[in-house]
Amino acid sequence: MPFLNGGRGPASEEPSDAGPQPSHPTPAAATDLVTARKQLLTRAEGSKRIDAPGLRRVLVDLHDFWLTTKAAEIGIKPGSGFAIVAVGGLGRQELLPHSDLDLILLHDEMDPSLVSEVADQIWYPLWDAHIKLDHSVRTVSQALQVAASDMSAALGLLEARHIAGDEDLSRLLIGGIRQQWRADIRSRFPGLVDQARDRWRRTGSIAHRAEPDLKFGRGGLRDVHMLDALAIAQLTDGMAALRPDSPGGGLRQAYTRLLDVRTELHRITGRPREQLRAQDADEIGAALRIGDRFELARTISDSARTISYAVDVGLRTSSNSLPRKGLSKLRRSPIRRPLDEGVVEHQGEVALARNAFPSKDPGLILRVAAASARTGLPMAASTLARLADFAPELREPWPADALSDLLVLLGSGEHMLGPIEALDRTGLWGRLIPEWGAVRDLPPRDAMHTWTVDRHLVETAANASALTTRVSRPDLLVLGALIHDLGKGRGADHSVVGAELANQVGNRIGLWPEDVATLSMMVRYHLLLPEMATRRDLDDPATVQSVVDTLGGSRVLLELLAALSEADSLATGPGVWGDWKASLIGELVRRCLRLMEGGELSTPDPLTPELIALAEAGGISVDLVNTDNPHTFAVTMIAPEQPGLLSRMAGVLSLRGLRLLSAVVQSHAGSAVNTFLVSPIFGDPGEVGLLRQQLIQAVEGGIDVIARLDAKERDTAPPAPPDGSVSPAVPALFAQAPPRVIWFDGYDDSSVILELRAGDRVGLLARVSAVLENHGAFITWAKVATLGGSVVDSFCIRLPGDGSSVRDQLERAILAVVPPPAPPREHDDKPGKSGVPIG
Template sequence: MTETEAPFSSSKLREQLMRNVFETETHFALGGPVAELIEERTRTVDRVVIAAFEHTFTGIHDVALVATGGFGRRELLPQSDIDVLLIVPEPMRPEVNRALEALLSQFWNLGLQASHIVRSHRACLEEAERDLTSATALFEARYLTGDRDAFERLIVALEHPDLWPAPRFMQAKLDEQRERHARFNDTAFNLEPNIKEGPGGLRDLHALQWVIKRAFGTEAIESWADLRLCTQEELQALLKARDVLWQVRFGLHRLLKRREERLLFDHQRELAAQFGFQDANPKLAVERFMQGFYRASAAVQRLSRRVWERVQARVLPSQADQRELEHGFFVREGRLDHVEPQSLAANLDRLIQCLRLLAQANEKLRPAAALAGPMSSLCQQLSAEQIASLRTSLPNLLREPGEVMNVVEALADIGLLGRLVPAFDQVSGRMQYDMFHAYTVDQHTLFVMHNLARFNRESTQKTYPLAYEVRKRIRKPELLLLAGLFHDIAKGKGGDHSELGEVEARQFGAQAGLSQTDTDLISWLVREHLTMSVTAQKQDIGDPQVVHRFASVVRDWERLDYLYLLTVADISGTNPKLWNGWKERLLGDLYQTTRYALRRGLEHPVHESERIRDVQRMALELLAQSGIQANAAEALWAEYPAESFLRFSPTQIAWQTAAVLKHAGRAEPLTAVRSPTEHGTTEVFVYSADRDGVFATITAVLDRLQLSVLEARIVSSKLGHVLDTFQVLDAEHKPLIDPERIEDLGARLSDELGKPELSLTPARRAWTRQQKHFQLALKLDFSDDEAAGRTEMGLVCSDRPGLLAQIAQVFRAVGLAVHDARIATFGERVEDIFLLSTLDGKPLSLEQRDALSRTLAHELNPFARNRR
């Protein structure tokens, strides 16, 4: 007797399933081909499901058992659902109902994660007409056992041209895919990608399989080259990438023993170890593992787009007119094509013509799939001499007046950018394992270049007003784009990527035939690309000495313009949440003050007294507009320390002054809130008697209201008052808009600060899952300013809810005064700087530093266990 003819035994069938799981997982661990393991898993489940059906439906011959979904595609992974359809007669007889209940009971006993649908022939067709998802499931249905005639009648009916004709079905699937991609921000490079549903995921391939089967009658990916929907090279690359995704998904199911499609941070490290990756300085094992995944996902996204285009050309032929260009090229629906696309596979001159037309276009344009394939083939055949010749053409292409990102994206798509700049190929798919960088290095680089290319468009003027104006002065935009290309190109090589990137940029400049002056500018921009951001976010840019030091690095207006644009593009291209009005203000202020310093000349630095006079003069002009007399303001300012006029802008000084004068004669603390400010923040000002716990209480109130602090300016007056200003945003990284919330913030601060004892502590809030995963050891650095009687403390640690309020409690507990706080958060990494003193105005002694370090370690490090 064969296995299927043997007496039915659910225990033996269950044993078969368990043995299959053990064997496939063992073979997987030993490196067995994942495609074969998936095929074997499907065959085993087929046998078991068929046996269970034939046992429970004995004597019933008019019911068909059909596999759908991944089961129908023969794509079963360890935790995949077993989707089955039972085609039943109408009406349902009692014995069919009893058999169905018995079958479902057997599925349960066998441990199968089965999902079943029971429908008649008529109901199947009605549901297929009504619902795209149901139609899709039926189109990939696979006969298992039972009434074959019922199954074949259904397939014949489903193939009727009036039921989801191929053009309509394709358009519906394209729309469905666009919506799905939009849920993942249209990028395959999310930090926690979805293997199945995300862009470049397996569902992209499924969508193509469904459409191609509907249009051409075959679902096998292996047939696509024969159908002339892709080249043999593209097919092999696509199958290789699919197998990588299958392998990762198989490993994830094996690891978790449940169905999960998201590659969460929690699982990435474990999978990296499972696949045998090890840390190899400077790359972490998890970064190497994820680089392979991202490269596969990018290949699926890139190649499936080409297949879609070829299918569309045959199923939904374009009715749009084509615009003729030179040398046989033409444009249709945003794609550049050629009358003989295959001629590009062996014609370098035609390739260069194609790239030049892309760069000169005044519209978004990319090579048609018919061109992209031959272009990719040619790229792999080019000799070293030809690559060297093309390398000299790149600056010229980037100099063209059109949409130059057309050519950059095309070069990346066909693999030529990695040959022109080998270091770019090395960072392809490289993800930095943190919460700060939202994209892989190569994708981030393209985003930065895209930002640089669009700063001269009026459409960017609202979001980037200063960058729009600065961009008009750039004489050689190609140098700016090349700096964007090289700024992060040495990531992952170990050492300082800015310095290593400078070496790469100099080498490229020599190879591309750039002048020494141009090469020097690009190389300098790469080396200093973080300098402006770090200066603006981590130093007091109201201090003329800080500005003078930065101006000494920049040295001239031209380099300042280039560096400002690169800095803005870099921040905006790192993470969509990073750029806001506050960042714009910091960088804009540093740009303007540096420009002024350069105009005066570095040999004539701005002195503090000059800065103070200018701020007071402008503040008095603003106060006069509100009817406030100069003598009243100046009398109040006699109480202010000089540093107030260095730390605050004229607008802030005028606002604070007006509030304090209006509050005169009252004993209770003054709290004033303005929102939104010109910088896109909510600004909080506190004027009260200087006593122990003010800073800690303010930060605790802000924490309890779930407001994040961007900057804290702490000033003590000569008459014993604090003049504290905080720039804050809400949990959505936006300023407060609701008048009730603004009023409540002021009232809560006034209430707490007005109490005889300041005892409010921060709320205890749970960490996010990502914050728990990325944990850094606490790091402290101290330096003294003896003349000012201050100690500067740099703090690096993991971000967490309420961190600043917690630190403020520590400062209070060890008896320290806070004079300034500069807050900088980079994903999970906090890099804050505090200006501290003892309560009697002296720098911290070594003993006090040690006490502070121990207390901070005790309070903060319990949250930073299991560090990297």
């Protein structure tokens, strides 16, 4: 350690008149210590073999006994002015078989010659017995000075423990170090974080490394020591609100498991190793009665993820808890900014509103997670703890708003990784998807795979969210990506087992029966296109016919499987997806599409007699009715047709805080008859009379709808990260997939159909319809669908002119008002050199 002298020569300090009377060194005692250590480590297998926790305890007792005996022998006793203090593993009472001894000889300004002779009588027997020793000789003030200037020294001294001698002297050191640490934590916190990040960059994440560094890797033992230091500074409790029944069993259990693995690594290799190598994994797994190397890898991954989550929470909590100085003490408490019903942003975290009652709102779990993914803000640990303790199970099938929130989460790309990991570590993800437990931390059997199975599924969903505009059902694409390998780890063909599980999941989350069938087919045949494209002759008509027959001639399923194949390959490992594979699958899909029959274009359902009567009556009317879902309402707006009417109607709904789920736009007898399915972001939809009054104002030009939508979007933009925050917020106004405008021939020579596939934003329908109307396009009808964070909107329009230039100009204008594509993904966790975490 940096605060240790590290040399073998005598030490010199300031003089003092008191102290023990030295005698000659007795190296034989240290030799006995070495002999006892060897006997402990070479006992036969079976009942006489001490388990890992027991071995650590015996080693601590053995070294404590030797040091106290040696101290008594040379006169280091209470009131002597000398004390022996342990740091490191012995200080924590976690001594491993081949750990160094980290010792401090503490003295009270004693005579330098006496200090030197006393030190020699402790250090020389240990050196001569070839015991690895890190040592120093300090006064209390000297130790405090070293700790004040050296971060590693300070962290080491925070673990100090009195062994022998003057206990008051040790207590003065330990208390002084802790008081100094608490007083200086505001200035030292950034350096502590930087030190941790540098360590993580060097060693990577334990959960995703082939041969992980158990001590220094992200999610390792050193991270827990850092949390303990922050707890001493009274910035965090270090537990991350993890319950004992959470995956990983809580922070202390995860720490103990990694410590046990490290203990056996020392014992089996006979060396002080920190990196677990593949050739040692089976023996360590057997020694700990965990199983083979795959089961050991699963245990290590589970523990490391628990610790990583605790570190994220601990650093964030500590950052928010740093003591204020000067005028900052007078600063008002942070504002709680609303994000969704019962969900607010507070101090850079997603938290529950004061009036939120988790016990009465089962959908709150997904609403919080969706808000976190949408804004890039982490979920507060206290919020997750409340949800874990009080939120009831969602009824089956899920209500539509819960499914919508799940789709928003899955459609957020890499921003879903943090929320899903937090839900999983606190037991909430398994509550939503019980089938997840079989694949959690499951190591792959194929060296081609980079991630554990559960992380692979989330990575695939993140990749799929960037491909949603290629398909007509982006919701089914991200859902299929999330569960396509859910059948692994169950002792049978994972595609067949997974298809049955997909039926369970689809029915539970509230999909329509035909969508459940499509989801199940996606899982059953997610390997079909890669296998047929790379292993069969594409020039053989039987190959293409076989694919078409297997998929039942479904174009929708074919395009879903094509996108899923790419997302799955990208999430498997480097080089799995390339130009060669992409070209083969692309050619197979093109040939299948040519063989399939073209589907009919969809049209709106005919108007009901009641709506026809209202349209023929003329005037402006607004009707709002409940649906089967208590959080969803149908709003029908009727008004005389005029340019810009659809934009104003949709804009009024958005300004009223109503989230647009779908819309059907039609006309009759000179009146527009538009029906919108909406869900209030907060509370209830309000009075229908007020909604009609605002519509009249908008129709008469009294409200600039687009300008107000712009202002509202600025007001609801993600907040800037708080000062000193660890994880800054990320932009929310990005689509994970590049937007697409697709043109189809209409039903007659004067009309065309424009389909928009893009990410959603505040007032998107109002903005797009305003573009259409400003460019002179007359909207005959429209069908609008919001699927999570994506939209698939179809407009049947008559253009003011024909030709590609008119379409190109209109398309550019539409793309200018939809969210731009997100920046390319960057991974913090770099995978190891092998697909199996430890072999």
